[in-house]
Amino acid sequence: MYRYDEFDHRFVTERVAEFRDQVSRRLTGALNEAEFKPLRLMNGLYLQLHAYMLRVAIPYGSLDARQMRMLAHIAETWDKGYGHFTTRQNIQFNWPKLKDVPDILDALASVEMHAIQTSGNCIRNVTSDPYAGLAPEEIEDPRITAEILRQWSSLHPEFTFLGRKFKIAVTGSEHDRAAIKVHDIGLQIVKDDSGETGYRVLVGGGLGRTPMIGKVIRDFLPKADLLPYVEAVLRVYNLHGRRDNKYKARIKILVHETGIDEFRAQVEAEFTSMDRDSVAAPDDEMARIAAYFALPDLAEKPDAPVEVERMKKLDPDFAQWVTRNTYPHRVPGHVAATISLKPIGGAPGDATAEQMRAMADLAERFSADELRITHEQNVVLPHVAIGDLYKVYRGLAAIGLDAPNKGLVTDIIACPGLDYCALATARSIPVAQAVSKRFASNARQREIGPLSIKISGCINACGHHHIGHIGILGLDKAGVESYQITLGGESTEEAALGDRTGPGFGYDEVPDVVEKIVETYLAVRDGPRETFLQTYRRIGMEPFKEALYAPAH
Amino acid sequence: MAKEFKPVVVTANDLIEGDSVFLSAQGWVRDIARAHVAYDADAAQALEADGLAGETANIVIGPYLVEVLLATGHPVPVLRREQIRADGVPTIPVGLDAQPVERAAA
Amino acid sequence: MPQLIDHLGAARDIWTRLAEDAPLPGTGSAIVPLDRIEEASATGLELGVHLPNDVEPEAAAPWFERLSLISVDFPSFADGRGFSVGQRLRALGFEGRLRASGPVISDQFDYLLACGFDEVLLPDDVAERQPPEHWTAAPGRITLGYQRGRTGRGSILDARRMPHSG
Known part of the structure; x- marks a missing residue:
């Protein structure tokens, strides 16, 4: 998993201080609500029906036990003891007070988390495959790309007051678990004929009022060109996207009205004329980030340990859970196990502080200290030895999160x-x-x-x-x-x-x-x-x- | 024909806490039962202006008028959205109050 | 009075912004609409142009040598097209003063500087609520950004590659 260095720490700390100052200027009236609203939104703070709502970024859905415990702590200290995991792999707290939000952000910063750009007309949390790094069929861990994009898009001076929100998703596998075709930009990591790794780039997908499937704008983009190319797409969108009607302001409408061929030509013209080297992430920086996403050191283990096979026969619900809620892992004897946040009759995606802590404990004991949030509003333990599955399952049963229903009719996705x-x-x-x-x-x-x-x-x-x-x-x-x-x-x-x-x-x-x-x-x-x-x-x-x-x- | 006037109250969200508030004779309060009711268009206009003054004074955010029924003697919103908002909580138990998980039958 | 602000705080505005069909002054510094550059460039005026944010920045490029200032319109602080207009004007090689004209807010000052702007011209009501000290405090709140190739603030990506001095 990515770890903040001194620069990331300073950036997030300064951003919290800036927001604290913005809140105080709002309370004195130096900022009116019209001005404060976009500023609070680009820091994840909404005003909902009953209260403010804070959406915290979980970049590409990856977090560790310490971070999950902090989410539990926040839920208990400043909220009502629970949180809601969203379809953008984030978590929402439903009841914070404006005056407490800077303190919540400080608490998040202490565990390398933030709420930057989880809302607003800017580049949102980059999403990815919950099985990133472990799926056997994967070409490359998409989180490396997602992290490069996360950094590049954070407080981007040019693209923070876009016509509308902008969502990017990355998949490293042919089998797309990141829904890249319904994103403003979808990136699929591919290899070209020479074996070089790069991206297939889609643009102009999205849901909302006018749903559209994204169109291919580039069949193969060399990895080194990632940031210049995405910057070119954003610049064309920022200059030409519609501003007259918020329901027609997403890039999908621009691509649709311009036509993909003409839009592609405009992006290529911008891309060709810009100083690409000054924008691109240097090779050593890409390598530095990639190193954080190395697979944890897992020893190969048996695929069908006797004890687990025996329990599957004794406990049909467990057998169904293993069938439904696990996914193959590249290290033999391991799986990714999905914790369904869809207990029968529950609120989809909700978890209490107690459940968050229990999931953190399980991650620490059985999953190399890693958890993932999925766009299906579930949680994944990405590196579980098959021999540990029954222990994990019993641990989940104790907190009511053992539903063996992943991908089944009760694994329902629902907004608030x-x-x-x-x-x-x-x-x-x-x-x-x-x-x-x-x-x-x-x-x-x-x-x-x-x-x-x-x-x-x-x-x-x-x-x-x-x-x-x-x-x-x-x-x-x-x-x-x-x-x-x-x-x-x-x-x-x-x-x-x-x-x-x-x-x-x-x-x-x-x-x-x-x-x-x-x-x-x-x-x-x-x-x-x-x-x-x-x-x-x-x-x-x-x-x-x-x-x-x-x-x- | 002019639309029939329905009584209204003015609501907004508290700037600091974020929760729903209603303008009453004693200022902004949480309980809609205490809200000041306008019974005609002129009174509604004045009430809306009072609401906006609350926003200008940085006390509340986003004031707007809500149509209410008075059958019970207290103002109750006409629309479900406004009923939920006035209740201050979701229509379902949440978080720690959510129902214990029902174990699915095999 | 509109208030001019640069990175040092309140500044005196020497420029006169000309209305569409106002006669050109004989001397001084004048900001003219795009369609009057040709006419104005034949005078001895110190020349600036005002660009709406929905015209191609390239339209001003033939006149760069003659222009001391380009004023980019920000019709509202939420309309961020001007950021890309500024960035592109710099990429096209404009080296004069770049001004953001409109009700932008001090929280955007850092972004404006990073997109190549030098100054902002604020309407009265914004200037009243956001005194110059809000503007001088804004740059540097975030000491380094992640983006490379930007004027103003430095890049974390480049800083990471510097050998540690301590």
């Missing part, structure tokens, strides 16, 4: 919705809870197989509903919550935007609606191996529409 969010038009969390309870049976979840449900409480799509196999969008229809359903969305390298089924449904109807969709799938699928998404792609919308809207016979 109208229970917390000032922008929301409908509630998300209670809808997720009701659906989760409806499908509580592990056996039934197993039968249904991989199925992602994603719920957003407004059109801004923080719950990523467009790319859920089943997407649920909560709207306000004349003062009443109404939920639109989409089918067939997907976030990976096969990214697709879901199709709307038709008119929306009432708050209480959603569990029945999801059940009808699932029953339709089970009735028509081509055997138990055909997933929901495959079935949908094969048969299309009609049978589902029929099930949802046909008058009862």
Whole structure:
């Protein structure tokens, strides 16, 4: 994992002092709310329905036990004892007071964390693959690139007052777990014909009000050109992106209206004319950063230790947990284990301080002191020996986080919705809870197989509903919550935007609606191996529409 | 035809604490039941101006009018969003108060 | 009165900004609209130009030799196009004074300096709430940035490569 050097420490400390000064100038009125708002937003501080909300960056979702414990400490000291992990691999505290925020930021800085650019019209927290560094199929750890971009984008003098927010994601594997096709810039680490490592660059993807799949702007970008090229994209966007309408201000609209070929030509012109050497990260700096991400020293171990095999036979829930919640590791005898923050009936992504501490303990004992936050609002222990899995599982059971449901119907993604969010038009969390309870049976979840449900409480799509196999969008229809359903969305390298089924449904109807969709799938699928998404792609919308809207016979 | 006037209160968020507040005869308070109610358009306009004065004085942020019903004798917001906001908490138990996890049946 | 600020604090503005169709003065320092550069450059005036933030900075390039100052419009502090306009004017080789004109805030001063600006011209209401000492305190709050190739503050990436003196 990356460690701050003296310069990083000083930077973050100075940034906290600057924010402390901004808060005090706000309280005296030297800054009015219109001026303070973008300043607090670019330091992660929102004003929500009931309180301020502080979004803390977890760069590319990686953290260690000490950092997780600090999050627990913050939750207990300045909040209400819990936090919410988000689809951008961050954590949100829902109840801080403005006057306490500088102290919270000081506490974060003491463990090499911050809230810089977790909101605002600037370059946001760079996201990545939760299995970075350990996935067997990976070309290179994407966190190296993400860290270089994190540093470069931090308080960038030119790109801190953009037309709108700007999100970058990086994957090091062909199999995309970072949803790069729905980002403003998506980077995929690839090798060219000569074996040189570089990037395939996508631009103009995004969700929100006008969802779009990103387009390839460069098939191969040499690694050394990363920062100059991204800077060229940002400059063209900053100069030409629309400022007349905030809903048309993302780069996806500029790319769409300009056309990818013309946009590419503008970026290449900027890239060619700029002094690239003065912008690029020097080779030795890239190497310095890369060294931090070396795989921890793990000894090879047996793949199927007797004790674990025996427990799988004795405890079917454990067996399902091993099947569903673990992912292969490049070191034999190890896996990445997903801690589901989706207990049946729980608030997706929420964790109490006690749960955070317990996860930190498990990471220290069993996962080389590392944790990852996923864009599916779960936590990963990235380096667990298979022989330790039962101990990990029992540890999770003790804090109620042993749900064996990763990727299953109850592994629901949901934004905070109208229970917390000032922008929301409908509630998300209670809808997720009701659906989760409806499908509580592990056996039934197993039968249904991989199925992602994603719920957003407004059109801004923080719950990523467009790319859920089943997407649920909560709207306000004349003062009443109404939920639109989409089918067939997907976030990976096969990214697709879901199709709307038709008119929306009432708050209480959603569990029945999801059940009808699932029953339709089970009735028509081509055997138990055909997933929901495959079935949908094969048969299309009609049978589902029929099930949802046909008058009862 | 002019829209029928509904009684309103003025709400905002407290600058320092961030929570929802309502303008009452005693200044900004947490409890909507104590909020000053405007029963006609002129009174609403005056109330809105008082709210804005609170923002200018750096006491509150983002004042706006909220339509209320008075069937219970106290102002209750018409819209769900405003009801949730006036309650000051989510509609579900959260954090430490969240329900104990139900173990899924195998 | 609008207030001119540079890195030393309050400064006296010697420049007159000309309205669209105002007659050119006989002497002194005048900032003219882009479409009047040609006309103005034939005079003996010390010459500046005011650029809106939605024109290509290249449009001013043919006149760089003749221009002592370019004023870039910031219609609001949240409209950050001017930062890229400034950066590009410097990249194109403009070496005169670069001015940000509009209601920018002192928290942006460091960024402006790093994009090649020398000074800001503030409207009254901002100048009233943000006295010169707020502006002189702003640069250096963050001593080093991560970006390379910027005027003003130094780069952490370059500092890391320096041999330690202690």
